[in-house]
Amino acid sequence: MLPGHRSIKTALRTALWFMFLTLPFMVVRVNTLKGEVEWRWQNMLWVGLAVFLLAIVWDIALSNRHKRSDRKPSASQTLSRLSQRVFHDKTVYLPIIAGVFCLALLFPWLFNTYQVNIMVLALMFVVLGLGLNITVGLAGLLDLGYIAFFAVGAYTYALLNTKFGVGFWFSLPIGGIVGATFGILLGFPILRLRGDYLAIVTLGFGSIAKIVFENWEEVFNGAKGIAGIGRPGLFNIEMSLEATTTYIYYLMVALVMFAAFMTNRLKESRIGRAWLALREDEIACVTMGIDMARTKLSAYAFGAFWAGLVGVIFAARNTYINPNSFTFMESALVLSVVVLGGMGSIVGVMIAAMVLILLPEYLRAVAEYRMLVFGAVMVLMMIFRPQGLVSNVHRYYRKHSETDAAQKG
Amino acid sequence: MEYFLQLFSSGLTRGSIYALIALGYTMVYGIIQLINFAHGEIYMIGAFVALIVSGVLTIYGFSGASILVFAAVVAVIYAAAYGYTLERIAYRPLRGAPRLSPLISAIGMSIFLQNYVLLAQTPDFLPFPALIPEFEFIEPLAHIIGSAELVILTVSTISMIALTALIKYSRIGKAMRATQQDMHMARLVGIDVDRVISVTFVIGSVLAAIGGVLVGSYIGQINFYIGFMAGIKAFTAAVLGGIGNIPGAVLGGLVLGLSEAFAAGYISSAYEDVFAFGVLVLILILRPAGLLGRAVKQKV
Known part of the structure; x- marks a missing residue:
């Protein structure tokens, strides 16, 4: 479809408007410390051109979106x-x-160790995404402080290992359980909050966790962090750095498969159905006799469990952790994995984690723009494809029963 | 006693800034029940534009308080433009979508704007030109309240009075109140609801930008990240006072600012931010409707 005369006119106006908006930021760069001003007028041209093209695409996409709701068959x-x-x-x-x-x-x-190492990171985000997917995607509880549970797992292992000499394999389940316990503890006071309040409170909890890690010197060693954490062992065999990386890689592959299997089973289970019901309509769900507190708390616990588990592996992989690895940006990253993947969809989350972690690592040129792109992706996905890249397979059941009904009736 | 008064005036100053930003949250929430997560970023953009304008002018040899006024005007215009555009892009297409969608879109917008300023300008803290003049008449009280604090208190009081007057007496204020009460009914009696929402965003952004400029010249340095913490604290203030309630936002801001200043002054400043979050969590659990808000029964 070619853009019409009118949409070109609107695009021109939009381009001019954005040139005005970005004028102080894109053109002027002032350094008040040194007393220098830099003028970058050429940027104005790029902004104008880019916005003009984007505005045309935006217009077409929006009108397609409206048409889609009217007519049935379409590309999507x-x-x-x-x-x-x-x-x-x-x-x-x-x-x-x-x-x-x-x-x-x-x-x-x-591939070489460097690539494997990046892959380990991506796999960690797959598991984190699957975990958050339970809380946000299935149960519909927006959690903006998710990375705190990850931090709890990492610090649990770091302290157990450096202070008490507890091994990796023993700490792994402990990390998960401590994470889940914190999930329940934090879940309790916020049971009655509605969606958007919940988001802010979880954000607050996430920030409190980071501030406590930063300021409680005696236990968490403050901003300096904890160093010299033991790598995972295998029957006391001494391993080289490469071998450990490969070892952790296989561990992560196994964990991803386990997590995917578990969440898939959970999704179809009684509690999984309860989560979905809760997400769709809380009041109706409670009226149907579902225990709201238990359902919500279990969603928090399951989500936090995976984060705690991955946290242990994260600490073991890096052998060093400090509070700066657990900022709001990491929570936002995991959230954008879930949003991009399609809330509730397991395969989608896996693909999204791969794309969001691996793409910036391999395309160094875009690495700088990574958070900018994440932000834009979250907005665009909500507007144009709220169901995510891979929409939730649960729709299948509904369609199936519809055709059944049609055949019977 | 002197220490107490110092803490009191600094808490009051802080609180009035929180109140200015909280008003934007509360007005938007009152009308479309959305936490405008990117509101803190609008405040940051206001402060940054003021920094850019006043920085350029100082470097080219201008000086004096008139620069501050000029920079503040430009900052307010830009913040209003950004607030308007934000609503058009990220929220208007999502009207009628499930509640989680506009919230995630708002978070995305907030991350986007932060990184836009980070990439286009600088990740470092930039010193804000010291432009608030030292008043001589304040000399006898100088150990309790500085001239910057006095300016902040005066300007924010005037802004709040102006806002109250606007909402109470103007035509658009009446339309805003009507939309807040019942959006469908307002539409039926011929109010352009989309325009009212846009105006609400613009007014909120103007107040946030005023706050940003004041904070910038008070604290003396800003970076791209200041909006995050300020946004959360202002939101806390809005919730504290009862979200959707305009006098509540002012009261909440002042209470939060004062209690933060006293907690930092008498207990410990390391956990200052924890304190704000703690207040937020406690309020939401014990009295979700806030100090001045009425509990709203959810309709089925």
Whole structure:
């Protein structure tokens, strides 16, 4: 569809408006410390051009969005039908899973340690995403302080290891359980809060956790952090750095599979259905006899459990942690993984974590713009594709029963 | 006693800034029930524009308090423009969407604006030109209240009075109150609801920008990240007073500012921010409607 005369006129006006908006920020760069001013007029041209093109695309996309709600078949529906086929036709998805699995197993032998290390990071975010997906995606409780549970896990292992000499494997479940306990503890006071208050309070909890880690010198060693944390061992065998990286990599692959399996089973379980019901309509859900407190607390506990677990591995991988690894930006990163992936969708979260972590690592040029892009992605996804890249497979059941009803009636 | 008075005036100053920002949160929430997460960023943008304008002018050899006034006017215009654009891009297309959607969109906008300023300007703290003049008549009280604090108190009081008058007596203020009470009914009687919402964002942004300029010249340095903490504290203030309630926002801001100043002065300043969050959590648990708010029954 070609843009019409009117939309070009609007785009021109939008471009001019944004040139005005960005004028002080993009053109002037003032250093009041040194008393220098730099004028960058060429930026104005780029802003104008970029906004002009974006405005045309925006216009088309918005009008498509409106049309989509009017008419039935469209590109996005074909896409979701395609994704449904991929996820439900065994002959299609089994080979794909097998292929991905083989690739995951062979990865450390095909690439060098640096790449493997980045992959470990991406896999950590996959598990974090799956964990937050339970709280936000399934139960609909927006948690902006999620990284605090991750920090709790990391500090649990760091303290257990450096002060009491507890080993990695013993600490791993402890980290998860401590995370889950904190999830429940923090969940209690905020049970009755509605969506947006909840978001702010969890944000507050996340920030409080960081400030406590920073300021409680006696226990957490303050801003200096804790160093010399033990790497994971395997029957007391001495391992080189490369071998440990590979070892952690396989550990993460196993954990991702375990987490994906668990969340998938949870989703279809009684408690999973209760989460979905709670997300859709709290009052109706409670009226149906679902225990609201238990359902919400279990969503927090399960989400925090995975974060605590990954936190332990994070501390073991880095051998050094400080409070700066656990800022709001990390929480926002995990949240954008969930949002981009499609709330509630497991495969979507996995793909989104890979894209959001690996892309900036490999494209160094965009690494600087990473948070800028995350912010924009969150806004655009909400407007144009709130169901995420891969929409939740649960829709399938509804459609199925509809056709059933149609056949019967 | 002197220490107490010092803490009192600094708490009052702080509190009136929180109140200025909190008003924006509360007005927006009152009308569309959205926590405008990016509101703190508007405040930051206001402060930054003022810094850029006054910085350039100082470097090119101008000086005096008139620069501050000029910079403040430019900052207010820009903040209003950003607030308007923010609503058009990130919130208007989501009207009628599930509640979580505009909130996530707001968080995205907040991250976007922070990094936009970070990339286009600088990640470092920049010193804000000291432009508030030293008044001589304040000399006998100088150990309790500085001229910057006096200016902040005066300007914020005037802004709040102006806002109250606007909402109470002007045509658009009446439309705002009507929309707040019942959006559908307001639309039925011919109020352009979209325009009212835009105006609300613009007014909120203007107040935030005034706060930003005042804080910038009071504290003396700013960076791209100041909006985050200020935003959360102002939100706390808004909730404390009862969100959606305009006198409540002012009261909440003052209470929060004073209690923070006393807690920092008499207990410990390391946990100052924890204190603000603690207040927020306690209020939400014990009295979610806030000090002045009425409990709203949820309709099924």
